[in-house]
Amino acid sequence: MLSHLLQNILSSLNPARIGKAAPLRGRRVTAMAKKGKASQGRWRNPGRIWGLAMVASLALNLTLVVVLVVFLYKDHSGGLGTCAAGAAKESKVAAAAPPLVQDKEDMAAGQEIAVSATSGTRPVSKDSVINLDHGDPTMFESFWRWMGDRGSIVIPAWQTMSYFSDVTNVCWFLEPEFAQEVRRLHNLIGNAVTQDRYIVVGTGSTQLFQAALYALSPSDASEPISVVSAVPYYSSYPAVTGYLRSGLFRWAGDAYTYKGDKYIELVCSPNNPDGSIREAVLNSEAGRTIHDLAYYWPQYTPISSPADHDIMLFTVSKSTGHAGTRLGWAMVKDKDVAKKMVKFIELNTIGVSKDSQLRAAKILKVVSDGYELPNTENTSKLFDYGRRLMTMRWEKLREAVKASGIFSLPEFPSSTCKFTGERTVTNPAFAWLKCEKEGIEDCESFLRSHGMLTRSGRHFGVEPKYVRVSMLDRDETFELLIERLSSLN
Amino acid sequence: MLSHLLQNILSSLNPARIGKAAPLRGRRVTAMAKKGKASQGRWRNPGRIWGLAMVASLALNLTLVVVLVVFLYKDHSGGLGTCAAGAAKESKVAAAAPPLVQDKEDMAAGQEIAVSATSGTRPVSKDSVINLDHGDPTMFESFWRWMGDRGSIVIPAWQTMSYFSDVTNVCWFLEPEFAQEVRRLHNLIGNAVTQDRYIVVGTGSTQLFQAALYALSPSDASEPISVVSAVPYYSSYPAVTGYLRSGLFRWAGDAYTYKGDKYIELVCSPNNPDGSIREAVLNSEAGRTIHDLAYYWPQYTPISSPADHDIMLFTVSKSTGHAGTRLGWAMVKDKDVAKKMVKFIELNTIGVSKDSQLRAAKILKVVSDGYELPNTENTSKLFDYGRRLMTMRWEKLREAVKASGIFSLPEFPSSTCKFTGERTVTNPAFAWLKCEKEGIEDCESFLRSHGMLTRSGRHFGVEPKYVRVSMLDRDETFELLIERLSSLN
Numbered sequence: 017m018l019s020h021l022l023q024n025i026l027s028s029l030n031p032a033r034i035g036k037a038a039p040l041r042g043r044r045v046t047a048m049a050k051k052g053k054a055s056q057g058r059w060r061n062p063g064r065i066w067g068l069a070m071v072a073s074l075a076l077n078l079t080l081v082v083v084l085v086v087f088l089y090k091d092h093s094g095g096l097g098t099c100a101a102g103a104a105k106e107s108k109v110a111a112a113a114p115p116l117v118q119d120k121e122d123m124a125a126g127q128e129i130a131v132s133a134t135s136g137t138r139p140v141s142k143d144s145v146i147n148l149d150h151g152d153p154t155m156f157e158s159f160w161r162w163m164g165d166r167g168s169i170v171i172p173a174w175q176t177m178s179y180f181s182d183v184t185n186v187c188w189f190l191e192p193e194f195a196q197e198v199r200r201l202h203n204l205i206g207n208a209v210t211q212d213r214y215i216v217v218g219t220g221s222t223q224l225f226q227a228a229l230y231a232l233s234p235s236d237a238s239e240p241i242s243v244v245s246a247v248p249y250y251s252s253y254p255a256v257t258g259y260l261r262s263g264l265f266r267w268a269g270d271a272y273t274y275k276g277d278k279y280i281e282l283v284c285s286p287n288n289p290d291g292s293i294r295e296a297v298l299n300s301e302a303g304r305t306i307h308d309l310a311y312y313w314p315q316y317t318p319i320s321s322p323a324d325h326d327i328m329l330f331t332v333s334k335s336t337g338h339a340g341t342r343l344g345w346a347m348v349k350d351k352d353v354a355k356k357m358v359k360f361i362e363l364n365t366i367g368v369s370k371d372s373q374l375r376a377a378k379i380l381k382v383v384s385d386g387y388e389l390p391n392t393e394n395t396s397k398l399f400d401y402g403r404r405l406m407t408m409r410w411e412k413l414r415e416a417v418k419a420s421g422i423f424s425l426p427e428f429p430s431s432t433c434k435f436t437g438e439r440t441v442t443n444p445a446f447a448w449l450k451c452e453k454e455g456i457e458d459c460e461s462f463l464r465s466h467g468m469l470t471r472s473g474r475h476f477g478v479e480p481k482y483v484r485v486s487m488l489d490r491d492e493t494f495e496l497l498i499e500r501l502s503s504l505n
Numbered sequence: 506m507l508s509h510l511l512q513n514i515l516s517s518l519n520p521a522r523i524g525k526a527a528p529l530r531g532r533r534v535t536a537m538a539k540k541g542k543a544s545q546g547r548w549r550n551p552g553r554i555w556g557l558a559m560v561a562s563l564a565l566n567l568t569l570v571v572v573l574v575v576f577l578y579k580d581h582s583g584g585l586g587t588c589a590a591g592a593a594k595e596s597k598v599a600a601a602a603p604p605l606v607q608d609k610e611d612m613a614a615g616q617e618i619a620v621s622a623t624s625g626t627r628p629v630s631k632d633s634v635i636n637l638d639h640g641d642p643t644m645f646e647s648f649w650r651w652m653g654d655r656g657s658i659v660i661p662a663w664q665t666m667s668y669f670s671d672v673t674n675v676c677w678f679l680e681p682e683f684a685q686e687v688r689r690l691h692n693l694i695g696n697a698v699t700q701d702r703y704i705v706v707g708t709g710s711t712q713l714f715q716a717a718l719y720a721l722s723p724s725d726a727s728e729p730i731s732v733v734s735a736v737p738y739y740s741s742y743p744a745v746t747g748y749l750r751s752g753l754f755r756w757a758g759d760a761y762t763y764k765g766d767k768y769i770e771l772v773c774s775p776n777n778p779d780g781s782i783r784e785a786v787l788n789s790e791a792g793r794t795i796h797d798l799a800y801y802w803p804q805y806t807p808i809s810s811p812a813d814h815d816i817m818l819f820t821v822s823k824s825t826g827h828a829g830t831r832l833g834w835a836m837v838k839d840k841d842v843a844k845k846m847v848k849f850i851e852l853n854t855i856g857v858s859k860d861s862q863l864r865a866a867k868i869l870k871v872v873s874d875g876y877e878l879p880n881t882e883n884t885s886k887l888f889d890y891g892r893r894l895m896t897m898r899w900e901k902l903r904e905a906v907k908a909s910g911i912f913s914l915p916e917f918p919s920s921t922c923k924f925t926g927e928r929t930v931t932n933p934a935f936a937w938l939k940c941e942k943e944g945i946e947d948c949e950s951f952l953r954s955h956g957m958l959t960r961s962g963r964h965f966g967v968e969p970k971y972v973r974v975s976m977l978d979r980d981e982t983f984e985l986l987i988e989r990l991s992s993l994n
Contacts, residue, residue, distance in 0.1 A: 136669030160663035173656025174649035176829040180625030263750030340665040340859035369858040370829035
């Protein structure tokens with residue numbers, strides 16, 4: 017059984033087996049072998065030191081060119097892009113009897129991460145408990161293994177030792193090469209307006225979310241501003257808003273039932289947990305919005321147009337799969353808001369890891385290169401890989417759910433993705449599963465008793481008949497999920 | 506002038522010129538000369554094309570460096586041409602009498618970092634404004650350049666992608682190899698008890714400080730717990746405690762004047778800003794302490810014994826100089842406190858950059874190796890390097906202060922360092938300078954008018970006759986400081 021699993025794991029490391037890319041594998045190996053020979057030949061002649069000196073010199077050239085380009089880039093400015101909020105009508109999920117706000121807060125704060133012995137690990141046998149509670153994006157590991165050294169970074173001990181990255185920037189701890197690759201990627205994908213936007217880098221989008229709350233809260237108000245989001249909302253929102261009992265902002269629950277004209281509304285689109293495409297529910301002059309666009313990437317949803325909101329949050333966790341790097345970025349329209357977000361991060365962590373920024377810059381570069389460099393193999397295109405895998409997984413999940421006859425899943429309309437040019441549906445990072453069978457009120461407990469850890473609807477402000485199931489785990493975990501769901505009835 | 510500066514910069518990159526290490530320099534230079542000859546021999550072999558390519562690459566490097574320097578110079582010369590213009594950029598306003606607690610909080614929150622055009626940069630001319638406001642530990646850069654590739658890390662794109670590092674650990678996002686090197690280094694130096702202690706990793710010790718406040722605050726109290734520290738206290742404490750107006754804890758100022766038996770006392774030792782060795786001022790069953798030991802390392806102070814407090818905070822910023830890596834660690838006695846600190850970091854940033862942890866693990870390893878591996882050169886011992894440099898700088902500073910006749914500095918008793926075995930005094934990371942001259946009430950403004958940015962005593966809870974001056978900047982900045990202080994009277 018173990019050897020079977022091992023085989024599964026090994027084969028899962030080869031993205032070429034997904035979809036049509038298989039034939040390219042052979043070609044790549046040959047090319048690499050040739051390269052190896054060539055460099056062996058070169059080693060003997062000029063000697064190691066010259067090779068190294070040359071590489072070092074070229075690397076210095078490259079660094080200097082990048083630094084220069086950044087300098088030149090700073091002088092460049094252009095006009096504002098047009099506003100085109102690209103969002104379809106979202107589907108509201110019924111909320112039966114959500115618990116009280118305070119209960120929800122305590123519950124969420126206590127259980128948000130729920131680290132168990134199975135978190136982040138591979139199942140060791142067919143009977144293992146599988147953990148699909150978190151959105152740990154380990155499915156992308158296969159892609160990056162396949163890419164080999166292309167995404168590697170080297171950081172010498174003397175590099176980026178200072179607190180400061182670029183004091184001429186509003187965000188003084190933002191590494192210029194990371195900012196450059198962020199703009200390049202958004203322009204390639206067409207999922208966000210980048211012109212005349214301030215980039216604020218954060219220790220994951222969770223830190224940026226708090227920075228945005230801090231920036232949008234009036235500092236002179238007599239009581240904290242209300243923070244709301246339409247149900248089902250991301251389970252972290254109440255916990256992260258409430259854990260310090262801030263006098264600046266407080267969690268106020270479902271946006272649909274909120275009364276008042278001063279608020280901060282959180283809009284997650286595609287939505288975590290249910291994958292719906294969303295727009296703000298409330299509308300008031302005094303209201304403010306934060307758009308969490310962690311999942312607005314082509315592997316999850318058709319890209320309808322460049323998003324153009326006041327504050328947009330993104331993260332490498334969900335775009336490229338690098339959750340452990342803890343890196344996110346905000347695209348911010350207003351300079352004063354950007355400045356206040358930067359102030360929050362100064363006070364919270366005195367900036368953001370330069371190592372993570374350098375690594376993410378390289379990762380994003382490799383992703384863009386995969387599309388922009390000539391003659392790139394299909395297997396080097398991250399979003400193509402992601403979309404193929406997500407489409408396959410959703411097909412399998414829908415079959416398994418149908419076979420069991422006791423669950424239901426949301427349906428999504430299809431539309432044309434402006435990035436791929438293809439007509440596709442949303443394939444969310446989470447399955448929002450509902451137990452339809454009579455007698456099962458608590459779907460999370462039911463699935464847990466069958467060895468599957470998921471997150472109850474209660475954490476998302478709705479009834480416990482719903483659970484959120486991660487679709488981003490490794491192949492062998494996902495296969496076990498499909499097997500088990502199919503066998504339930 | 507530029508060539509003079511360039512020479513300065515190049516010479517500052519060689520740590521061997523500090524203190525007694527000079528003889529080693531000769532040895533090393535000879536070795537390098539030999540290497541040079543050997544490679545000259547190789548010049549003839551590899552053929553013209555390599556020579557030409559190398560020359561072309563080096564020429565391009567040189568061109569780019571020149572262009573960059575011109576750019577940098579152009580960018581800054583406008584603001585920094587004269588001291589007055591540079592000073593005008595800074596918006597700090599002089600205040601004669603120390604303001605009230607609330608004012609101080611707002612002030613500190615607004616100006617804590619005070620990023621100016623000179624932050625983190627080298628002075629471009631003899632007249633440049635020099636920024637000694639922050640404790641940016643750039644002086645360590647020379648050491649790490651000298652160490653070459655020894656501290657470099659390579660991170661492949663597929664590594665540490667998961668949120669989780671080790672779910673069997675209380676701190677599930679702590680990389681095991683980082684934890685191992687932390688324990689190894691403390692055991693080597695003898696500055697902290699490691700046995701039966703939980704390690705909690707944080708995005709710098711600033712995040713850990715907040716995690717500790719969260720962990721020590723009673724969750725059922727009707728009002729926030731008071732957070733105090735003896736004057737002069739670190740200027741970030743009020744700002745970081747207060748910026749979110751938490752209902753769990755609130756800044757309550759000077760520990761000496763605090764009345765009550767419930768509190769959290771912050772003890773920084775050696776103290777930022779004044780370098781004094783400290784113990785808790787308050788004593789109550791219900792009181793809690795957090796020990797900030799960022800500067801309890803042999804380059805700053807004799808190590809008297811392994812510190813053994815409930816919560817001890819450390820950071821790579823001040824121990825090895827890697828401020829940009831944003832990495833700190835807490836040594837925690839109580840498991841429940843450690844768990845609550847971990848919960849804070851979960852909610853605040855969902856863990857800590859794995860890239861920073863891998864890098865810090867390597868850096869700490871190289872530091873310990875420098876002492877524990879046989880036949881290591883003296884120049885590879887970080888703390889020896891740091892102590893020699895700090896001793897030299899403090900001697901120069903005391904001479905300059907004496908020459909001017911208008912300042913005073915704290916004096917420190919000498920004692921035997923259990924790590925080095927030598928009798929030494931404290932050489933703090935900051936100079937706590939007092940203007941003794943009549944008529945100068947605001948020392949920070951006075952120094953600013955002479956092109957030196959420092960941090961006023963007001964931010965530390967005391968009178969503006971005091972300023973804090975960073976002793977950790979690069980050589981050329983420090984030399985300018987000495988020149989200017991000596992010439993004042």
